Amino acid sequence: MTRPDPLLSVRNLKVSFDIRRKGSLPWTRPRQLKAVDGVSFDLYPGETLGIVGESGCGKSTLARAVISMIPARGGSAVWLGDTDILQARPEKLRLIRRDVQMIFQDPLASLNPRMTIREIIAEPLITHHPKTPKHQVTERVRQVMDRVGLLPNQINRYPHEFSGGQCQRIGIARALILEPKLIICDEPVSALDVSIQAQVINLLMDLQKEMGLSLIFIAHDLSVVRHISTRIMVLYLGNVCEVSPARELYDRPLHPYTRALIASVPIPDPEKERHKQTELLEGDLPSPMDPPSGCVFRTRCPRAQPLCAEQKPRIGDSLDGHAVACHFPLD
Amino acid sequence: MVVDKQKIRKLADNLAESEVRGRSLWADARHRFLRNRAAMTGLVVLTLVVLFSIAGPWISPWNYEDIDWDVLEDVATLGRPSLENGHYFGTDDLGRDLYSRVIQGTQISLMVGLIGSLIAVVVGTLYGAIAGYLGGRIDGFMMRLVDILLAIPGMFVLILLMVMFGRSIVMIFIGIGLLSWLDMSRIIRGQTLSLKQKEFIEAAVATGVRPLTIVTRHIVPNVLGIVVVYATLLVPGMIMAESFISFLGLGVQEPQTSWGALINEGTKTLQHGMEWQLLFPLGFFVVTLLSFYFIGDGLRDALDPKDR
Structure with a gap:
């Protein structure tokens, strides 16, 4: 099977934050919080990469580091096979950012309360094509509003006059106006209620089909990710546990953490839900300031062996695209 | 269920109505402000x-620097406020028309207040917003500079400037302008720091908007409410500072005058039984300052409804 060249190719990406304890002296070395610890993946045109994991596992940090909004400590993120985003000069970065847009978790907070919808949606256009005549900008804004299911006559309204779902549509419209190649969705539906979630997800899928977009879709809700993703990457404590085509991951999870995640998805049928066999994970996420030796998941893993504490499992390459980082995979 | 088709159609028409005008947060605030009686x-x-200080001179037959020689022989009785000889507010101890002098003082004092606040608003807001937005070392450097300037007593600097460069209204503007933006920049920096975390700023960064544009387009409009409130509360402070300087005899130069200078002269002649010379300028001073405070309070309530 030949695949097209990847749109974005991330290798061994590392992000860490300096944590200074209160009252520490300025010349002491700060402690490191490893938010993302050596993540690699490829993203192909037109596909959706779902990223899942529990709170604090580095999903959002990863997404922001990839487009250089948070400085990375190492690794590379190659855009279209030629430019490393992490090393790009500011002017080059601006050009790349024209093709990469972002949608955020809190729909209302992602819109400037002092600007009208027209100004908000037009901002990327005005930023990158400052000479566009005003009526053309308005025309374009109306088109995108119509495309995402907003009434174009609401163009002069302010964000606080809209519902959460509508605000998210505004956010999507803003992301679409430049017809980008990649949209990074940082938990775009977590703050919405279920019926609106479905609308927004379907809108994103339609848009993707129509415009050939690639999406990086971050969520902690597996059922949402399953619906939209081509491939899914499972993160735990800044490390990749498993990468797999979406259906394959649900049918045949290889990593114990993936299985626990899937098992924790509630079934919307009380009868089945009651009799579901679940193995809940013990304990909490370890501190990323002080991650466990070897496999980061071993402290909560039901299958942990002495080897897990000694050696960090490498994520293998596999032909069918299903890779796992575990010494003792399931199955 | 019976559906009223006409009603539905009407609703559809309403929804398709061309261009709904939104209500901005500013419009909401204006509405709340207009309902605040105080x-x-x-x-x-x-x-x-303000109108008095602009239109007042047309009514008066006297100029603020001319001496009425008729009155001068007994200012305590002939210089009383009266409509007949045109001294509506009486005269001062030199026989000059107090009405015209109060107008002159009002102009100077309001100007000092407004120009001082204007400098504070423009410089302080931009300085604070840039320091807060850029953060890191630049922020540290810019704010330490403010700390150093704040550590020098402002009134002392003002008096020093007056003594060194001579008494003039321009010097007062420069001196007050130099000092007034410091507090403002600190307030705005604090606001910017919390605003910086908001996702709409992140969205702008992700789109590739340039830092300076982010400051002017996203940060400044969102701190403007606080700026406006603080500026209205700053104006009385400026007026008081100028008045204090003038009260010490270091402010504006004769024959020009200001509220502070007028009040100063008024206190001196109080013992000769010329109470009007104190009461008129003092009245204007107090009434104007109170108005500014009420407006400032009203603006704060209007722009920050959550705080109540």
């Missing part, structure tokens, strides 16, 4: 004072 009273009074 603030509106303040605004009306202030407008009257």
Whole structure:
């Protein structure tokens, strides 16, 4: 099977934050919080990469580091096979950012309360094509509003006059106006209620089909990710546990953490839900300031062996695209 | 269920209505402000004072620097406020028309207040917003500079400037302008720091908007509410500072005058039984300052409804 060249190719990406304890002296070395610890993946045109994991596992940090909004400590993120985003000069970065847009978790907070919808949606256009005549900008804004299911006559309204779902549509419209190649969705539906979630997800899928977009879709809700993703990457404590085509991951999870995640998805049928066999994970996420030796998941893993504490499992390459980082995979 | 088709159609028509005008947060705030009685009273009074300082000279037959020699032989009795000889507010101890002098003082004092606040608003807001937005070392450097300037007593600097460069109204503007933006920049920096975390700023960064544009387009409009409130509360402070300097005899130069200078002269002649010379300028001073405070309070309530 030949695949097209990847749109974005991330290798061994590392992000860490300096944590200074209160009252520490300025010349002491700060402690490191490893938010993302050596993540690699490829993203192909037109596909959706779902990223899942529990709170604090580095999903959002990863997404922001990839487009250089948070400085990375190492690794590379190659855009279209030629430019490393992490090393790009500011002017080059601006050009790349024209093709990469972002949608955020809190729909209302992602819109400037002092600007009208027209100004908000037009901002990327005005930023990158400052000479566009005003009526053309308005025309374009109306088109995108119509495309995402907003009434174009609401163009002069302010964000606080809209519902959460509508605000998210505004956010999507803003992301679409430049017809980008990649949209990074940082938990775009977590703050919405279920019926609106479905609308927004379907809108994103339609848009993707129509415009050939690639999406990086971050969520902690597996059922949402399953619906939209081509491939899914499972993160735990800044490390990749498993990468797999979406259906394959649900049918045949290889990593114990993936299985626990899937098992924790509630079934919307009380009868089945009651009799579901679940193995809940013990304990909490370890501190990323002080991650466990070897496999980061071993402290909560039901299958942990002495080897897990000694050696960090490498994520293998596999032909069918299903890779796992575990010494003792399931199955 | 029976559906009223006409109603549905009407609803559809309404939804398709061309261009719904949105209500901005500013419009909401204006609405709340207009309903605030105290603030509106303040605004009306202030407008009257401003109008008085502009239109007042047309009514008066006297100039603020001319001496009425007829009155001079007994200012304590002949210089009383009266409509007949045209000294509506009486004269001062030199026989100059107090009405015209109060107008002159009002102009100077309001100008000092407004120009001082204007400098504070423009410089302080931009300085604070840039320091807060850029953060890191630049922020540290810019804010330490403010700390150093704040550590020098402002009144001392003002008096020093007056002594060194001579008494003039321009020097007062420069001196007050130099000092007034410091507090403002600190307030705005704090606001910017919390605003910086908001996702709409992140969205702008992700789109590739340039830092300076982010400051002017996203940060400044969102701190403007606080700026406006603080500026209205700053104006009385400026007026007081100028008045204090003038009260010490270091402010504006004769024959020009200001409220502070007038009040100073008024206190001196109080013992000769010329109470009007103190009461008129003092009245204007107090009434104007109160109006500013009421307006400031009203603006704060209007722009920050959550705080109540």
